[in-house]
Amino acid sequence: MSRLRLGRWLVAIPMSLLALATIYPLLFTANVAMKTRRDYILDRFGLTDALRFENISTAWNSVGMGRYFVNSLFVVTVSVLLLLLFGSMAGFALSQLRFRGSSALFLGCLAGLFIPFQVIMVPLARIMADTALIDTYPGLILVYVAQFLPFTVFLMTSYYKGIPPEIVDAARIDGSTVYGVYRRIMLPLGTPALLSVGILNALFCWNDVLMALVMMPSADHRTLMIGVTSLRGQYSDNIPTFASGVLIAAIPVLLVYLFLQRQIADGVAAGSTKG
Amino acid sequence: MPMGNTQPSVRPASAGRAGGAAVTSAAHRSGARPRRTRGGLRAERYAPYILVLPAVLIIVLLRLYPLLLGVNFSFTGDGEQNGTAVGFGNYRELFADPLFQTALKNVGLLVLLLPVAVAIPGLLATFIYLRVPGHRFYRSVYFFPAVLSPVIVGAIFNLLLAFDGPLNAVLGSFGIGPVDWLGDPDIAMFMVVGVHIWATFGMALVVFLAGFATLDAALLDAARVDGATLRQVVWHVIIPALSRTIQFVFVTTMIGMLTSMFGLLYIMTSGGPEGSTYLPEFYIWKQQGQMNRPALASAASTILFMIMLVVGLLQIKLLERSGKED
Numbered sequence: 001m002s003r004l005r006l007g008r009w010l011v012a013i014p015m016s017l018l019a020l021a022t023i024y025p026l027l028f029t030a031n032v033a034m035k036t037r038r039d040y041i042l043d044r045f046g047l048t049d050a051l052r053f054e055n056i057s058t059a060w061n062s063v064g065m066g067r068y069f070v071n072s073l074f075v076v077t078v079s080v081l082l083l084l085l086f087g088s089m090a091g092f093a094l095s096q097l098r099f100r101g102s103s104a105l106f107l108g109c110l111a112g113l114f115i116p117f118q119v120i121m122v123p124l125a126r127i128m129a130d131t132a133l134i135d136t137y138p139g140l141i142l143v144y145v146a147q148f149l150p151f152t153v154f155l156m157t158s159y160y161k162g163i164p165p166e167i168v169d170a171a172r173i174d175g176s177t178v179y180g181v182y183r184r185i186m187l188p189l190g191t192p193a194l195l196s197v198g199i200l201n202a203l204f205c206w207n208d209v210l211m212a213l214v215m216m217p218s219a220d221h222r223t224l225m226i227g228v229t230s231l232r233g234q235y236s237d238n239i240p241t242f243a244s245g246v247l248i249a250a251i252p253v254l255l256v257y258l259f260l261q262r263q264i265a266d267g268v269a270a271g272s273t274k275g
Numbered sequence: 276m277p278m279g280n281t282q283p284s285v286r287p288a289s290a291g292r293a294g295g296a297a298v299t300s301a302a303h304r305s306g307a308r309p310r311r312t313r314g315g316l317r318a319e320r321y322a323p324y325i326l327v328l329p330a331v332l333i334i335v336l337l338r339l340y341p342l343l344l345g346v347n348f349s350f351t352g353d354g355e356q357n358g359t360a361v362g363f364g365n366y367r368e369l370f371a372d373p374l375f376q377t378a379l380k381n382v383g384l385l386v387l388l389l390p391v392a393v394a395i396p397g398l399l400a401t402f403i404y405l406r407v408p409g410h411r412f413y414r415s416v417y418f419f420p421a422v423l424s425p426v427i428v429g430a431i432f433n434l435l436l437a438f439d440g441p442l443n444a445v446l447g448s449f450g451i452g453p454v455d456w457l458g459d460p461d462i463a464m465f466m467v468v469g470v471h472i473w474a475t476f477g478m479a480l481v482v483f484l485a486g487f488a489t490l491d492a493a494l495l496d497a498a499r500v501d502g503a504t505l506r507q508v509v510w511h512v513i514i515p516a517l518s519r520t521i522q523f524v525f526v527t528t529m530i531g532m533l534t535s536m537f538g539l540l541y542i543m544t545s546g547g548p549e550g551s552t553y554l555p556e557f558y559i560w561k562q563q564g565q566m567n568r569p570a571l572a573s574a575a576s577t578i579l580f581m582i583m584l585v586v587g588l589l590q591i592k593l594l595e596r597s598g599k600e601d
Contacts, residue, residue, distance in 0.1 A: 007505065008405070008406075008407050008408060009408060011402050011407050012407050012408045012409060015399065015402060015407060015409070015413050016409070016413075018399075018413075018417070019412070019413055019416040019417065021473075022416050022417055022419065022420055022473075022477075023416055023419065025428075025431045025432065025435060026423075026431065028431075028434075028435065028441070029431050029434065032434070044440075044441045044444060045441065045444075085329075086329040086330045086333065087330065089326040089327070089329065089330065090326060090327045090329075090330035090331070092326060093322075093323040093324075093326035093327045094327065097322075097323040097326075099323040099324065102323070102327075105327055105331055108331060108334065108335065108339070109330060109331065109334050111334075111338075111339060112334040112338040112339065114583065114584075114587055115338050115339070115342050115580070116530075116533075116534040116579075116583065117534075118534055118537070118555070118556040118559055118560075118576065118579055119342065119345065119576045119577075119579055119580040119583070120338065120341035120342055120344075120345055120576070121559060121560065121563060121572070121576065122345055122348065122559070122563050122569045122572045122573045122576060123341040123342075123344035123345040123348060123573070124337065124341045125563065125569075126344075126569070127337070127341060127344075142333070142337065143337070145333060146333050146334065146336075146337035146338055149330055149333055149334055150334060150338070153330050153334075177319060177322070178319055178322035178323070178326070179322065182326065203422055206424070207422075207423070207424030207425070207426070207427075207538075208424075209424065209425065209426050209537060209538040209541060210537045210538070210541075210556075210560065213541075213560075213564075214560070214563075214564065225424050225426045225427075225538070228424075228426045228427060228430055228542075229426055229430075229541060229542050231430070232430065232433065232542060239434065242430070242434070243434065246427055246430045246431060246434075249424065249426075249427050250423060250427050253422055253423055253424070253427075254419075256422075257419055257422050261415060261418070264418075264422060265418065265481045268478060268481045268482060268485075269481060269482065269484070269485035269488075272482040272485055272486070272520070272523055272527075
């Protein structure tokens with residue numbers, strides 16, 4: 001037993017080092033963002049001598065990260081709300097209602113899971129250009145919704161399958177319409193799943209680069225992640241400003257992670273155990 | 276409430292607790308309403324279709340239809356030949372293109388590195404499951420990079436791996452000469468894959484831990500009582516019991532490597548140096564967006580889809596086999 005205990009402590013050492021390697025890059029970036037350019041060149045690793053926010057405000061204002069931040073926030077919010085609405089509607093119907101063709105429709109939605117954006121990028125860009133949706137917010141939102149809807153429908157369907165059909169039957173006998181059942185029973189009962197799926201979708205949309213890059217060519221429509229990529233060319237010689245831009249993009253995710261870590265992990269776990 | 280274990284047979288009690296109030300209030304309210312009319316009944320019959328309509332419409336129009344369109348597109352020409360059929364011309368050009376050859380070679384490298392990318396989170400999850408001191412802390416910390424955008428991760432590592440950057444400064448103080456981490460064609464791809472594994476092993480870790488949650492603890496106790504060493508426990512108890520989870524992680528890690536490294540490639544190397552860090556997804560984007568060769572890009576998309584299809588079918592095969600063993 002004591003041998004095992006010692007072994008556990010021995011394992012804990014490399015695991016702690018790995019934990020350090022996992023968070024250090026972000027801490028380093030945060031530290032650099034507080035330094036002046038001169039400080040950074042003289043000493044890369046030393047702790048900053050003061051909490052300076054000039055770099056952050058430069059990045060936010062003159063680099064335009066503030067504007068991109070608002071763009072991202074808007075696109076992500078609308079996309080996630082639509083995903084949750086369409087996903088829960090379809091999930092409810094596919095799990096609780098019996099109707100002709102329901103299993104074929106479910107399989108159709110599922111098939112979407114196996115088509116990554118890279119594979120349909122060219123035709124999708126063409127469709128968006130033909131419908132004048134390219135370089136518009138509705139266009140990007142539509143692309144995000146289409147990208148993450150199969151996953152959302154899949155998770156909501158398997159979640160709602162766990163709700164006993166007697167609940168729906170009872171409400172129906174009492175004269176509630178299908179829509180009434182959806183609004184007054186399924187939405188409230190689905191809250192835990194909607195929260196998990198919503199946070200995951202928000203992270204996916206917030207973190208996306210490729211779709212935003214293909215669908216939003218103009219500079220003032222950039223999302224925050226595209227803003228980060230543009231920092232590389234413009235501020236490669238001004239590392240503290242570069243680090244500040246990265247930090248602005250990372251902080252919302254860090255906050256979401258600190259407060260909602262459980263829901264994120266639950267969502268990932270649910271996706272794996274259902275598969 | 277965890278979403279992973281909602282079995283219908285055990286649900287009524289817990290569902291009643293969560294939704295009882297909603298159900299009774301809904302029943303009360305609608306009980307006072309007059310009975311449904313004939314028109315209402317017909318509307319009710321179509322209700323399921325109306326509920327699935329938005330999702331189905333979006334998925335069919337913006338996922339399934341573009342797939343067919345893209346395959347069709349890959350057999351037509353670019354530029355002056357736009358719209359005319361060229362047979363397998365694009366595919367011939369594709370396989371003759373050294374950049375696409377590099378992209379495929381790099382896919383081969385990813386396949387070779389796949390066991391490493393699965394074993395690391397698997398081993399760490401085992402230790403966390405066995406309650407190494409501080410296991411809760413490790414779990415939170417390891418998972419964190421997985422929620423960061425590849426662009427943020429890539430930007431941070433751009434900073435750390437720059438030729439005049441911090442890593443070389445540290446190595447330099449030990450007398451190890453500066454290494455051009457992202458500028459040397461022999462090293463750059465390994466760095467990008469390494470950063471990808473660093474950024475995503477937490478995702479696989481969480482999946483493994485979800486698998487461990489279904490593991491029968493009595494099995495482990497029995498092995499422990501019989502005096503099994505950690506290695507024996509891993510080989511003879513944990514791996515057989517988690518075979519489905521392990522297969523799932525293999526497939527999702529492979530798909531992740533094939534479809535979510537664009538952000539890293541874009542910001543860290545842009546496919547360079549000397550085209551050594553191309554992957555199919557980067558090639559597709561480059562041909563479509565920069566080179567104005569959409570039909571050639573479509574051909575590359577079709578090849579990428581075939582690769583993913585093979586990965587997916589392999590998973591189904593494996594699942595069938597493990598189903599027979601059960």
